[in-house]
Amino acid sequence: MRSIPTEEDDRMAQEFKRGDRVEWSFRGRRVFGRVRRTLTSRTVVNGRAVAASKDDPRYLVRSEKSGKETTRRARALRHVE
Numbered sequence: 001m002r003s004i005p006t007e008e009d010d011r012m013a014q015e016f017k018r019g020d021r022v023e024w025s026f027r028g029r030r031v032f033g034r035v036r037r038t039l040t041s042r043t044v045v046n047g048r049a050v051a052a053s054k055d056d057p058r059y060l061v062r063s064e065k066s067g068k069e070t071t072r073r074a075r076a077l078r079h080v081e
Contacts, residue, residue, distance in 0.1 A: 014074055016059055022077040024061070032080060033063045045071050 016022060020035045037060040039045075039052035045060060050071050052058040058071040 014077070014079065016074065016077060016079075021080045022059075022061060023080045024072050024076050024078070031063055031065070033061045035077075036060045036062050036069065039071065045069065 016035045016038070018035055018037060021032065022035060023030050023032050025031070039050060039058040039060060040054045041052060043050050043052065046069065050058050052071070056073070058073060059077060060069055060071055061077070062069045
């Protein structure tokens with residue numbers, strides 16, 4: 001069972017930079033990709049509004065397999081070697 005993320009989890013979340021190889025979960029599967037950009041203001045990605053801010057940044061990531069881009073919070077991403 002998953003726990004609900006807390007503010008402490010956010011503080012412990014890692015920061016990522018462009019080019020970092022990361023993984024995240026999508027529909028129960030692990031997806032690997034690279035960070036393309038850090039979003040720190042409200043923007044539209046793939047026709048969807050992304051409520052990013054300096055206090056709650058989002059990361060634009062590109063899947064290695066499909067080449068598609070999406071956004072994720074830092075707590076949803078994990079560094080991969």
